[in-house]
Structures are given as structure tokens and as C-alpha cells.
Amino acid sequence: MKIVLDAMGGDHGPKVTVQGAVDAVNEYGVHMILTGDEEILKKELNNRTYPKDKIEIIHCTEVIENEDKPVAAIKKKKDSSMVVAFKLVKEGKADAMISAGNTGALLAGGLLLLGRIKGIDRPALAPVIPTEKGVSVLIDGGANADCKPRNFLEFGLMGSIYAKKLLNIQRPRVCLVNIGIEEGKGNVSTKEAYEVCKDAPFNFCGNVEARDIPAGYTDVVVCDGFTGNVILKLMEGVAGTFLKILKEELTKNPIRKFGALLMKSGFKGFKKRFDYREYGGAPFLGVKGLLIKAHGSSNELAIKNGIRQAKLLIEKEVVKEITSEINTLGADRLD
Amino acid sequence: MKIVLDAMGGDHGPKVTVQGAVDAVNEYGVHMILTGDEEILKKELNNRTYPKDKIEIIHCTEVIENEDKPVAAIKKKKDSSMVVAFKLVKEGKADAMISAGNTGALLAGGLLLLGRIKGIDRPALAPVIPTEKGVSVLIDGGANADCKPRNFLEFGLMGSIYAKKLLNIQRPRVCLVNIGIEEGKGNVSTKEAYEVCKDAPFNFCGNVEARDIPAGYTDVVVCDGFTGNVILKLMEGVAGTFLKILKEELTKNPIRKFGALLMKSGFKGFKKRFDYREYGGAPFLGVKGLLIKAHGSSNELAIKNGIRQAKLLIEKEVVKEITSEINTLGADRLD
Numbered sequence: 001m002k003i004v005l006d007a008m009g010g011d012h013g014p015k016v017t018v019q020g021a022v023d024a025v026n027e028y029g030v031h032m033i034l035t036g037d038e039e040i041l042k043k044e045l046n047n048r049t050y051p052k053d054k055i056e057i058i059h060c061t062e063v064i065e066n067e068d069k070p071v072a073a074i075k076k077k078k079d080s081s082m083v084v085a086f087k088l089v090k091e092g093k094a095d096a097m098i099s100a101g102n103t104g105a106l107l108a109g110g111l112l113l114l115g116r117i118k119g120i121d122r123p124a125l126a127p128v129i130p131t132e133k134g135v136s137v138l139i140d141g142g143a144n145a146d147c148k149p150r151n152f153l154e155f156g157l158m159g160s161i162y163a164k165k166l167l168n169i170q171r172p173r174v175c176l177v178n179i180g181i182e183e184g185k186g187n188v189s190t191k192e193a194y195e196v197c198k199d200a201p202f203n204f205c206g207n208v209e210a211r212d213i214p215a216g217y218t219d220v221v222v223c224d225g226f227t228g229n230v231i232l233k234l235m236e237g238v239a240g241t242f243l244k245i246l247k248e249e250l251t252k253n254p255i256r257k258f259g260a261l262l263m264k265s266g267f268k269g270f271k272k273r274f275d276y277r278e279y280g281g282a283p284f285l286g287v288k289g290l291l292i293k294a295h296g297s298s299n300e301l302a303i304k305n306g307i308r309q310a311k312l313l314i315e316k317e318v319v320k321e322i323t324s325e326i327n328t329l330g331a332d333r334l335d
Numbered sequence: 336m337k338i339v340l341d342a343m344g345g346d347h348g349p350k351v352t353v354q355g356a357v358d359a360v361n362e363y364g365v366h367m368i369l370t371g372d373e374e375i376l377k378k379e380l381n382n383r384t385y386p387k388d389k390i391e392i393i394h395c396t397e398v399i400e401n402e403d404k405p406v407a408a409i410k411k412k413k414d415s416s417m418v419v420a421f422k423l424v425k426e427g428k429a430d431a432m433i434s435a436g437n438t439g440a441l442l443a444g445g446l447l448l449l450g451r452i453k454g455i456d457r458p459a460l461a462p463v464i465p466t467e468k469g470v471s472v473l474i475d476g477g478a479n480a481d482c483k484p485r486n487f488l489e490f491g492l493m494g495s496i497y498a499k500k501l502l503n504i505q506r507p508r509v510c511l512v513n514i515g516i517e518e519g520k521g522n523v524s525t526k527e528a529y530e531v532c533k534d535a536p537f538n539f540c541g542n543v544e545a546r547d548i549p550a551g552y553t554d555v556v557v558c559d560g561f562t563g564n565v566i567l568k569l570m571e572g573v574a575g576t577f578l579k580i581l582k583e584e585l586t587k588n589p590i591r592k593f594g595a596l597l598m599k600s601g602f603k604g605f606k607k608r609f610d611y612r613e614y615g616g617a618p619f620l621g622v623k624g625l626l627i628k629a630h631g632s633s634n635e636l637a638i639k640n641g642i643r644q645a646k647l648l649i650e651k652e653v654v655k656e657i658t659s660e661i662n663t664l665g666a667d668r669l670d
Contacts, residue, residue, distance in 0.1 A: 132576050142514060145522035179477060179564040187480035187561045211568035214576035226522045229514040230562060231569060233546035238573045241467050241549035246581075249604040255597050262594025269584040 003310050004094035007036035008063045008081040009101025011297045017100065018044035020303025025054045027304070030311055033094055035060050035081040060084045066296070070104030074112055082106065086113040089289040096290035096310040098281060100298040107143050110287040117319070119326035122151045123286030124225065125293060126162050128279045129235060133216030137163040137172075141282050142229035152176065152193035152222055153200060157329060158285040158322055159220035160202040165316040166309075172219035174200075175208035177227055182207070189224065197222075201328045243271065277302035280309035283318070290319055338645050339429035342371035343398045343416040344436025346632045352435065353379035355638025360389045362639070365646050368429055370395050370416040395419045401631070405439030409447055417441065421448040424624040431625035431645040433616060435633040442478050445622040452654070454661035457486045458621030459560065460628060461497050463614045464570060468551030472498040472507075476617050477564035487511065487528035487557055488535060488664060493620040493657055494555035495537035500651040501644075507554035509535075510543035512562055517542070524559065532557075536663045578606065612637035615644035618653070625654055 007017040018041060021032045031054050034041050038059035045055065062080040064073045077083055082101050086109045088094040099106050107125075116123055124140035139159040144151060156174045163172035176193055178186045183194055185207060197204045208218050210231065223231070250260045272278060280302065281294035290313055294306045313319075342352045353376060356367045366389050369376050373394035380390065397415040399408045412418055417436050421444045423429040434441050442460075451458055459475035474494035479486060491509045498507035511528055513521045518529055520542060532539045543553050545566065558566070585595045607613060615637065616629035625648055629641045648654075 132579060145514060177565065179480060179561055179568075187559075190561075209568050210565040211572040213569065214572040224522075226514055226525075227562070227565060230512065230545040230565060233514075233544050234548065234566060234569050235573055237546040237549040238570055239577075242574075242577050244467060245608055246605050249608075252604075256600070258594075258597060260594065262590050262597070265591070269587075270581050273580060273584075 001311065001314055002031045002033055002094045003307055003314075004033040004035060004085045004088045004097045005303070005307070006081045006085045006097070006099035006101050007034040007041055008060070009099040010294065010303075011100075012299065014040050014044050016298065016300050017303055019048070019300035020298075020307065021055060022048045022050045023300060023304040024307035025050045028308055028311055030054070030307060032056070032307070033058060033088060035084045035088075036063075037061075058084060058088070064102050064105045066102050068102060068105060070102065070108040071112070073102065073105045074109045082109060083113070089291070090114060095314045096292065098292045098294055098303070098306045098310055100281075100294035100296055100303065103142075103293060103296070106291070106293050107284060110284045110289075110291050114287040114289040114291065117286055117288055117323050117326060119329070120154055120158075120286040120322075122147070122154070123284055124151075124155050124158065125228075125282045126159055126285050127232060127282035128166070129213070129221070129232065130273055130279075131214055131216035135167070135279065136213065136216060136219055136221050137166065138221040138223070138228055138231065139285070140223065140225040140228045141232055142225045143284065144225040146226070147189065147193075147224040149192040149196045151224070153196045153329060154286065154326070156197055156200055156202055156204060156220065156222050157325060159222060161321050161325060162283065162285060162318060163219045165313065165318055167219060169219055171203040173205045174202050174220040174222060175205050175218035177210060177213070177221060177223035177231070178207035179209065180207065181209060193222075278305060280305035283309075283313060285318075285322060288319070290314060336646065336649055337366045337368055337429045338642055338649075339368040339370060339420045339423045339432045340638070340642070341416045341420045341432070341434035341436055342369040342376055343395070344434040345629065346435075347634065349375050349379050351633065351635050352638055354383070354635035355633075355642065356390060357383045357385045358635060358639040359642035360385045363643055363646055365389070365642060367391070367642070368393060368423060370419045370423075371398075372396075393419060393423070399437050399440045401437050403437060403440060405437065405443040406447070408437065408440045409444045417444060418448070424626070425449060430649045431627065433627045433629055433638070433641045433645055435616075435629035435631055435638065438477075438628060438631070441626070441628050442619060445619045445624075445626050449622040449624040449626065452621055452623055452658050452661060454664070455489055455493075455621040455657075457482070457489070458619055459486075459490050459493065460563075460617045461494055461620050462567060462617035463501070464548070464556070464567065465608055465614070466549055466551030470502070470614060471548065471551060471554055471556050472501065473556040473558070473563055473566060474620065475558065475560040475563045476567055477560045478619065479560040481561070482524065482528075482559040484527040484531045486559070488531045489621065489661070490557050491532055491535055491537055491539060491555065492660060492664060494557060496656050496660060497618065497620060497653060498554045500648065500653055502554060504554055506538040508540045509537050509555040509557060510540050510553035512545060512548070512556060512558035512566070513542035514544065515542065516544060528557075613640060615640035618644075618648060620653075620657060623654070625649060
């Protein structure tokens with residue numbers, strides 16, 4: 001099993017990606033390929049302990065920056081760490097790819113260089129979100145701002161397969177994000193989506209209101225990429241604000257401060273449960289190959305966890321299952 | 336100044352509405368009219384201390400239930416506590432109305448019985464949401480699941496006027512909820528909305544990502560009612576889940592439990608800042624009259640705060656200002 005990492009991607013660059021790769025090699029025994037500037041990567045690897053045959057470097061002369069226009073960057077920067085990683089997956093030289101780089105470019109690369117699985121109209125990002133009970137899979141996390149009814153159906157199928165593998169559940173509950181639980185509620189888009197989902201071959205359990213998502217009401221949260229992005233970012237924002245306000249309130253006087261000291265490890269446990277870095281990245285499901293988008297601000301832990309996640313999804317053959325299961329949806333949605 | 340309260344509305348009924356009205360009369364000196372079953376309301380009032388001339392009851396024989404179909408209920412239940420309250424506002428016998436009852440019926444009543452302000456296509460709910468810095472006004476909170484570009488523009492204007500009065504800010508910042516801050520980002524709907532808002536007479540400050548809403552990045556958060564409903568309910572859900580998980584983590588062993596005890600008042604302060612009951616209700620802006628929707632599960636504190644809010648909005652003449660300011664938007668949006 002070989003996993004390629006775009007070692008130049010992400011806000012913190014090679015310092016963090018290389019450490020994440022080294023940790024993953026040591027912990028999970030995977031074989032890593034790092035794409036990027038050889039000199040920089042070698043320097044980063046120099047001080048680190050790991051089985052030397054488990055990490056190889058493929059030198060690239062270019063980097064796709066966050067400011068680059070996605071499609072143009074993918075087409076023009078042919079020797080970038082991201083495009084070269086795509087090629088390795090495409091040619092079967094790597095079983096999965098991870099990047100914390102330019103999200104738009106990564107999605108464009110997935111579509112242009114790997115291509116869509118036959119029968120999938122729109123591939124989608126599927127991050128996990130923390131809940132009271134563990135995690136849920138959210139799909140689409142932001143790849144498609146506007147969606148047609150068939151997209152929701154395909155998101156539901158892909159999300160269900162992913163959740164089954166990731167969470168080890170036989171028939172994950174799949175719900176549509178809506179503003180009421182009854183059938184017939186919602187905007188034009190979700191009403192149509194409900195219609196196509198209700199006879200789906202996966203375990204469609206109707207609508208879920210946003211209020212019930214953090215409680216873990218459903219294993220798979222289906223929505224368009226606009227709504228998904230709002231949900232993800234709002235949860236992140238609320239988490240940050242909560243901790244800030246809590247800290248303010250809990251350190252207002254010496255007694256409270258002392259109390260807070262006694263509970264320090266408790267706060268750590270709490271923070272950890274709401275830390276996206278613990279959960280790796282978001283697979284871009286529906287393309288021909290395993291592609292994982294790590295958060296732009298990933299640290300070494302997030303990269304390592306992204307690699308662990310890639311390993312799991314390779315072993316569980318997620319892409320293969322989507323490719324075969326898509327046929328169960330019937331062809332009538334293709335109009 | 337007279338404020339009418341639909342005393343039969345809400346999950347907890349007259350017990351809570353009457354107490355809220357009594358507290359408001361005692362604290363703010365307002366004159367209240369309660370609509371509902373006279374016998375029940377008199378019984379509730381019996382044990383309470385307040386200036387007797389400040390609360391009057393108007394007897395109604397019907398109640399609109401949560402299960403009732405909104406438009407049908409408004410049309411048929413002419414002697415319901417909600418419809419009678421609407422009539423009092425319409426006839427100028429009350430300056431504002433509050434109800435914690437059936438939301439759909441309340442919105443339908445606003446449109447059918449009070450009517451829209453000339454120039455407003457779609458009235459909208461404008462709840463406040465807690466932020467690090469205080470509160471922001473969100474509009475639309477759920478009245479219009481699908482919106483046209485002109486709706487966003489009108490929401491921005493109404494939200495700006497409301498925030499100016501409520502938060503005492505001269506030129507509130509007004510932002511559009513979107514999945515990126517740059518112009519040109521978003522789905523079809525938000526791209527169009529940006530176009531019409533950028534030359535608006537209010538202080539339009541571009542897009543806001545959901546992540547930055549809880550930090551208080553903007554005073555007015557503009558979005559369609561679907562997105563607004565998702566934001567409100569998700570914040571509510573995340574708040575609940577946070578406190579639950581925090582409690583779990585913080586009581587895992589005796590030392591932490593002792594720490595938690597020392598910080599009890601700190602947690603109370605924290606909870607209070609995220610408690611919607613502290614903030615009253617959501618005005619339904621754009622109708623000819625002041626109509627406030629209180630949360631269905633309102634307790635007496637929420638009702639009292641809703642009355643305080645009604646008083647403020649009457650004094651500050653919000654409806655009058657919307658009626659005159661709507662003309663500044665220009666007529667080209669009316670196509």
C-alpha cells in the first residue's frame with residue numbers, strides 16, 4: 001500500500017506534512033510518497049527517525065498556492081506537488097492521495113485528472129463532524145454550492161458507504177438537512193431531494209433539523225455544499241466562541257480560577273472531542289481514486305490522522321464499492 | 336402604550352404567559368392586553384400581585400394549536416386568542432403583539448391580517464443570536480425558505496434599521512452569509528444577492544462566512560430563511576451538546592467534580608449568555624404592525640423579555656422607519 005502526500009500543501013507547509021508522514025509511517029507502517037521540493041523535504045526528513053525505505057520523495061519544481069485559480073493551476077502547473085500526486089494515483093502508482101493545499105484546485109484536479117465514477121454526476125466532500133455519540137459523516141461539505149435532486153441521492157449513497165466503513169455500522173441512518181422533519185417541509189431544492197431519496201436503496205430516515213445534528217441523530221447528514229459549508233464552519237465558529245466565553249466566565253475570580261485548575265484535564269478532553277485535527281480529512285467521494293482533503297491549517301496530527309484514514313479507506317475498498325453500488329440507484333435519475 | 340399577548344400560545348400555555356405579563360407590567364410599567372380563555376386567565380392572575388388597571392383580558396373561545404394548518408387556522412378560527420390579538424393591532428387598539436404560538440399561523444396572520452408594508456415583497460423573522468461581543472440580528476430566521484435577490488436587499492434594510500434601534504449603533508454592519516468572503520463566491524442565489532446588495536443605502540460589508548458569525552463579525556446577518564433556520568437551530572443544538580459533553584468531561588472524577596462546584600456560578604453566567612430566553616423573541620419585520628414571535632418553549636422570562644423588546648420597538652418606531660426607508664431602495668428591484 002502506497003499513499004502519496006502533497007508535501008508542499010497546507011498553511012504550514014513541509015515542516016508539518018513531513019512530520020505527519022513520519023509519524024504515520026512509524027505508527028501505521030504505511031509506505032509514503034512525498035511530492036515537493038526535494039531539497040526542502042530531505043532537510044525536513046534529516047532530523048527524523050523512521051524506516052528509510054518507507055518514505056520516498058518525488059521532486060517537483062512547482063507549488064499550487066492558495067491564491068491560484070483552481071482550474072488554471074491544475075492545467076498549467078504540471079510539475080506541482082499536487083498535480084504530480086494526482087498522476088501517481090491516476091497511474092496506479094499510489095493507492096490514495098492526501099493534500100492540505102488549495103481546496104478548489106484539489107477538487108478541480110479530482111474532476112479533471114482522476115475523473116468521475118460512471119453514474120456519479122457530482123463528486124462531494126465528506127468530512128466527519130463531532131456529535132454527542134461520536135461522529136457523523138456530512139456530505140456535501142462544500143464542493144457543490146447548487147445541487148440537483150439526483151445529486152442528493154448520490155450523496156446519500158456515497159455517504160452511506162463511507163459511514164458503513166468508517167463507523168462500522170451495517171445500515172447507517174441517512175438524513176436530509178431540512179427546516180422541519182415532516183415530508184413536504186423545506187425549500188424547493190430539499191422538497192425535490194426528499195422525493196428522490198425516499199425510495200433509495202440506502203437507509204433513508206427522512207429529514208433532520210440542524211438542532212439535532214450535534215446530538216448524533218443521524219449517521220449521515222446529506223445537504224448541498226452551500227448548507228454543508230455553513231454547518232461545518234458554524235460548528236467550528238461556535239466551538240471557538242464557546243471556549244472563549246467559557247474561559248472568560250470561569251476565570252472571573254480566584255475561586256473559579258482554582259476550580260478551573262482542578263478541571264484542566266477535563267477541558268482538554270472536551271477540546272479534543274471538538275478538534276477537527278483528531279479526525280483526519282474529508283474524502284472527495286465520487287472520483288476514480290481515493291483523494292483526501294486535509295484542512296488547510298492542519299498540523300502534524302491532522303496529517304497523520306488523514307493518512308490513517310486513507311489507509312482504512314484503501315483497505316475497505318470504498319471507491320470500488322461506490323463504483324459498483326451506484327448501479328443500484330436506477331437510471332431514471334439520469335434525466 | 337398597549338401590548339397584546341396571545342396568552343394561550345406556547346408549549347407551556349397561560350401559566351407561563353400570564354406570569355411573563357405580570358412581571359413585565361411590574362418591571363416596565365407597560366399596559367397589557369391578554370387574549371384567551373377568560374376563566375383560565377383570571378385564575379392565573381388571581382394569585383399574583385400587580386397594578387390591576389394594567390392588565391385587561393379579552394375573552395376568546397378558540398385556540399390555534401401547533402398541529403393546525405397555518406392559513407386555514409387563521410381563516411377559520413376567528414375567535415382564537417391569536418386572531419383576536421391580530422385584530423387589536425390592525426384596529427390600532429394595541430401597539431404591538433406577542434405570541435409563542437404556532438409559528439406558521441403567526442406568519443400567515445401577519446401577511447393576511449396585518450398585510451405587507453408597501454414595497455416589501457417578503458416580510459422576514461429577525462431573531463438575535465449571541466456572539467462574543469453581544470448579539471447580532473439574523474434575518475431571515477425562517478419565514479422564507481426560497482428567496483429572490485430583492486428579498487435579500489429588503490432583509491438587509493430591515494435588519495439594519497432593527498439593529499440600529501436595538502443595539503444603538505449608528506450604521507450597523509450588514510453582511511450576507513456565504514461560503515467565502517470574496518465577491519463572486521457562493522451559490523446562484525447568494526451571487527445574485529451580493530449584486531443587488533452592493534449598492535444598497537445601508538452599510539453593506541460583503542459576505543460573512545458562518546465561522547465568523549459567533550465571533551460577532553457583523554451586526555446584521557442576512558440570509559434566506561432556509562439558511563437562517565439552519566444557523567439558528569444548529570447554534571441551539573451545538574450549545575446543548577457542548578454543555579452536555581462538558582459536563583461529562585468535567586465530572587469524570589472527584590477532583591474535577593470539586594473543581595466544577597467552585598465554578599458553578601461561572602457556568603451559570605456562561606449558560607445565560609447562550610440562552611435565547613434572555614433575548615426575547617423575533618420580530619416579523621415588513622408587516623404593517625409590530626409582531627413578535629416568541630420561542631414555542633418560552634418560559635416566563637422569555638415572555639417578559641419579549642414584552643420589553645416590544646416596548647423598545649414601539650418607542651423607537653421601527654415599523655414607521657421601515658415604511659419610510661423602503662423607498663430609498665429604488666424601484667428597479669421591483670421587476
